[in-house]
Amino acid sequence: MADLPDKGTAFIDWYLAVVEEAGLTDKRYGVKGMNIWTPYGFLARRHLDAVLVREIEATGSQPVEFPTLIPETEFAKEKEHIKGFDEQVFWVTKGGSSTLDVPLVLRPTSETAIYPVFALWVRSHRDLPLNLYQIVNVFRYETKTTRPFLRVREIHFFEEHTCQVDEAHATERLRSNLGAFRQMAAALALPYVAVRRPDWDKFPGAHSSVAFDIPVGGGRTLQIGSIHHYRDNFAGPYGIRYEAADGSQKLVHQTTFGLSERLLGAVVAVHGDAKGAVFPTSIAPYEVVIVPIPSAEAGDAPLAAARELAERLRRAGRRVRLDDGDERPGAKYYRWELRGAPLRLEVGRREAEGRVATAVDRLGHRDRIPFDALENDVARRLAEFDRSLAARARAAFEEAFVLVARLSELAGSTRVGVLSWCGSEECGHKVEAAVEGALLGTPEEGLPIPVGEPGPCVGCGSTAGVRWALAGRPL
């Protein structure tokens, strides 16, 4: 129970300590970068997945699951895509003691698994739009340092794949995805910026990519999701054609929307503090933890009252953990703060007798909740907690960006730079060299901080075609 490293000055150490000490993961598995989802981490993931499912299905997307293994012959069909993933895939070459005729790839993403089948499913314009998603694990042979939830070799992954009649409808689908992600991020209280990536940093095979970035301190950023416009880049090689209303054969236009367990890492990174993890109510493994405080005078009364509260909250649909173990109450408070439970109810002699629980939320706000008003007051307190958490995250988010007028200001900047850019690749690379990181791209839905019109390009000084862009150091 040592203190955690300082989040501000030793972010990665702090992060690694939190995910481990909060019991969200266990890294002691025998394959590097493949970690264990512990019960606590698994529950957070279950509720996170439920948020994603709810929001994507609200837009008319349907769930599917395609196989994990992809034949080499299909994997190699789209040239840019294979170039992007070739060095990152695990190969299955044997079954039992036989060498396989066609080696199989463990999917690093599922375009090449799904699109040959889309070519069978799409026949007519009446089959479109085809909006399907899956939540599966994907595999990448990462050579960089792995970090739980942020960069792993087996990744819990969300991917939507759609087919549309034309480019305009595909663009419209991406707009719907932007809306869905807005809802998802709101449920997690995560402020983010949607950024159109420069051409040299698109997803392999995509016509254009928009990523969702969050600042994680020190000028670093984390990509927590992305949406891609493929036009017919994949439809051509995979032959995904339909008969239009006029009888002509056309290629579909495709989009994808990708998210992963990084969202859970982002929740820890953004909301966590000196005491440990902090979960928004939406995905907290337990929304409410109830701690009875033993008392020689009160006998069983605190435990009986705690049980009553737990039972009533469960019946009201709350995720509740009654922590009736042998430890001191103080040790329990410490642990549930470390683990990020939104609300703790303490029930001692005074609470049991007065039938008023002491409520302490994870941000330290204390309150008293009469047993009579339990269900409503807990709902109100959790809603207030979520609002406070979102406000705290928003304030830190806005602090994390800085307006930059000259390349020299980017060197060693501890904030993400907002700058004017002419759009040329040459100036983009100048920015990347100056920031020792990446030109993230141009904000797609407004800027993270209020700025006016862009001035001259920080790279060349030109005012022609300038737009706002962001520069940071991706984690």
Next chain:
Amino acid sequence: MADLPDKGTAFIDWYLAVVEEAGLTDKRYGVKGMNIWTPYGFLARRHLDAVLVREIEATGSQPVEFPTLIPETEFAKEKEHIKGFDEQVFWVTKGGSSTLDVPLVLRPTSETAIYPVFALWVRSHRDLPLNLYQIVNVFRYETKTTRPFLRVREIHFFEEHTCQVDEAHATERLRSNLGAFRQMAAALALPYVAVRRPDWDKFPGAHSSVAFDIPVGGGRTLQIGSIHHYRDNFAGPYGIRYEAADGSQKLVHQTTFGLSERLLGAVVAVHGDAKGAVFPTSIAPYEVVIVPIPSAEAGDAPLAAARELAERLRRAGRRVRLDDGDERPGAKYYRWELRGAPLRLEVGRREAEGRVATAVDRLGHRDRIPFDALENDVARRLAEFDRSLAARARAAFEEAFVLVARLSELAGSTRVGVLSWCGSEECGHKVEAAVEGALLGTPEEGLPIPVGEPGPCVGCGSTAGVRWALAGRPL
């Protein structure tokens, strides 16, 4: 829309036609035995998984997820286990263009992934019992003919792994599993028999195995799940020890409980009929399908009424599909019977005007449901449907067994034999030869049909140590 093959005389053809035409799976993926979970099949699986999760968590088991890949070094530690799976595993030998130092196995089951970590997690008797489960995909390089849901190479799998202080507690855990499976099977309206497998047919590495078998016609049986007592067979090689209350170091005793997508195949196999699949309400992708019947005179009234009913049922928490497509109502009735929806509501001119829907359940029972009583009447009708479905399955189940007094009666039997067995392996093999199948074992929780006391062994005529046993042809 051709007729289905006859279930009684061409069971496998009928089964394959149903799963395909009901849209539960698509077999046209590029790797043999690895099929696609279509939206409809995926929804059935989602609700099936929810039943398993509910029942296993009610017994205090917690969810986890271990990695998909297992290092060869861990995989090979338990000798019987590796012998049982060696020829059945896919091997990952390369990452990118590098050959891996230690080849990795795609888990065929997760003992060898989980137990090295259990050795880290279990320290003291206070850590026990450790009851954990996961729902993941496992992989087996099947050389036999593959069948959707019944025998595939990527299997959607449920596996509980537990550690207990001693053999008696492990036996107690298995008794709890028997109870949990009873609840699961009841939710699926699946009658089954729990059978203790003979020693020569145990799970590789187990001390004893009890399997859940169902008859699927023609004397054939399908194993739909199993529970295993490992004693300390794995705890030894993997070093899973704890400090007992008296300070001594002891090996844990372990149990496992395994289920898979076969349960979905079993639902199709058992409940399906000449019209197609039949889903019990618990796992039906849609519990209620609403079909508006267009009418020139009534204009939009049927569709408006259908929408009202759909919206109200959704608000009541029902899974509803409003089928407002262009086809004729008859084509829709045909399709939703094929796909097994429990209840159909028809709304035409007469229904819209009278505000009374026509309700037809999947077993053909017709009823009229006043709009005013919608939510209650639908709940009542679905409960009645589930009871009728369970009764139909139960009757067929009892018909599927036959008391057998002589080995000669087993040859070509179209029912599963119930017979007296002395318990010897020699007589067991005589039974297997006679039935051209398997001695399934001895019923663990009562017999499927009423019988008295066992007579002389069908193999040797001895009356010493005789017990009832079952003999059939596993699919």
